[in-house]
Amino acid sequence: MQKSVITEGSLRVGPLIGVFQVLRELEVDPAEIMADVGLDLSLFDDPENSIPFATMGRLLKVCAAQTHCAHFGLLMGQRAGLSSLGLIGLLAQHSPDVGSALRNLVFHLHLHDRGAVPNLSVEQGIAVLGYAIYQPGVEGSDQIYDGAIAITCNIIRALCGAAWVPDEVLFSHRRPSDIKSFRCFFQSRLRFDMEQTALVFPATWLDRPVAGADPNLCQTLQQQIAALENLSNGDWVSLLRRVLRNLLITHQSSLEQVARLFSMHRRTLNRRLEAQGATFQGLVAEVRYEIARQLLENTRMSMVQIAATLDYGDAAAFTRAFRRWSGTTPTAWRAQINPRDWIEPGMSINATPDEVRSLPGV
Template sequence: MASLLRLPALLAAMGADPDGVIRAGGGDPAAFDDPDKTMPFPVLGRLLDHCARATGCPYLGLELGRRAGLDALGVLGEIAQTAPDLGSALRFFILHLHLHDRGAVPLLWERGDQAMLGYVIHWPDVPGTEQIYDGTVAIIYNILKSLAGPGWRPNGVWLHRPPPEDKAPYRDHFQTRLHFAAQHAAVGFRAEDLRRPLPGSDALAYAAGLREVEALEAFRDVDLHEHIQRVLRRLLIAGAPASELRLEPVAALFGLHVRTLNRRLRAEGTSFKALLDETRYRIARQLLRDTQLPMQELAITLGYADVTAFIRAFRRWSGVSPTAWRSLRRRAT
């Protein structure tokens, strides 16, 4: 809830009754008193979509996101500020954001002299994704500015939403080149900025923070298959090669023999292949719905050797081709 705590005040500033609007949108006003409470992604999406319509503000997600930054990430934000450089801080987020946000995955691309930090929702069938992505990209921009320090500038911002009638709020916040109806929701910057030292860098504090996060990871009481799916999501979104999406390397990550991992997954009623298929299907549906990525790039993102293998697998999961699924979903909305 940390990134949503300013929603009641924002609604009041827009002349709405915060409690009434939040209740009508399916939320609980009392939840906005505690940053450690959680809200399922579908509930979040419906709430933000309702608030945007209730206030007549189509960029409500942007207005909410521009009011948040590292503070919305709690202890993760505090630890990241002590990293040695910007790249280390961002990779720290990518590895550990699931402790804070279990419905989406951050992305870091490097292509030549350019880098992009983005965000992909992998929870299926989430409404209001335009508002979620607008808010998240605004937060990403604020986080990058806070971490990199004075003088840092992005070289572009990419947003999923179609071009709005009023672009002024977006220009005012991002102050850079805007790309609407984009394939990714992301902030772009120079790749060399990843080596930029952080003003708050502190080697001892960063090492202590990493130990703290490791303790949080160990404390989480979840089944093995949930841990496996979390790792698979990170590997897929990070563009891991197909060689890393096999049973052997994943078992090695957990310090388990392949037979031991198989046995424990069978005891939980599943298998490694089933978990990989389920994870790929979930990410594929979200990317088909929320991006314009061509089938070839989707296949690569999901770790397939070629687009034919991806299309065949998607048809097996859903009964239709990915192109047909994307078309049906867009006609439905």
């Protein structure tokens, strides 16, 4: 069982054990991959060991490149589920109903993963369970998202039974050239270039009892997890980064709304942040910038769509903000990151710098 709280910017290696199985199936030596990434193979002998979240992203990116398998993250995620989440997964398995199980995962996943954050929302009878990276500058985010949403799908299938199928699966990256493996695994409608990676399903499933749940064991697990939570160092900056990643997407990121979430006055929240050398508006800008870069790099969302996602009034306001953050415009930044993959209608695949600068918003 997990002995300590995972530090900021890291995660348990439990869900990554499937990497080795996939590599062997694709006839690639895991030792060579680990050497390329700078990881010791022995780290994976114990699922409770942790590695930097960014290293995990680089690992999956290298695996996809070396195996020539664009859906490597999906294959890895298919081999993980509740058991890969250790104590947190065990608590979900023994929660009284599916809604409680998923909320326990959302509330406590930071004890397992400190580079991304889950979110469960229910509106008009529809449940949306998503996963969002907040750690800045992570490579291989598309592979991470594919693996994470496959694990999430396995988790809900285990809790609900074989009859459960998502209505939709959302991906915050471009549509792959071949989606047969995605269709085969998820068995539902796939939507790419979305603002979040998530599973969409009827909220009635949340009321379904979890088969085999032990209420006594659930109580014991809750006590153990509470003890781990108490080890938290009161890092309000890290906490706000995790919270803001989801609140920005749902347009609930005002200082008043966030302070209300923690049942405190906004001045109290500001004082706690100032004590750690941060400001609320600075953190909002930092998280917005990270979301913007992820959407620009990994999706084909328009500037208008990204501006709306980040709660800007129009694309021009978003462009001005992005220029302040990066020194360039979002259109130019996207063209530099994906010069051959992001081509505006009517533009040559070998677009010149002048053509790029002539695009709207540059």
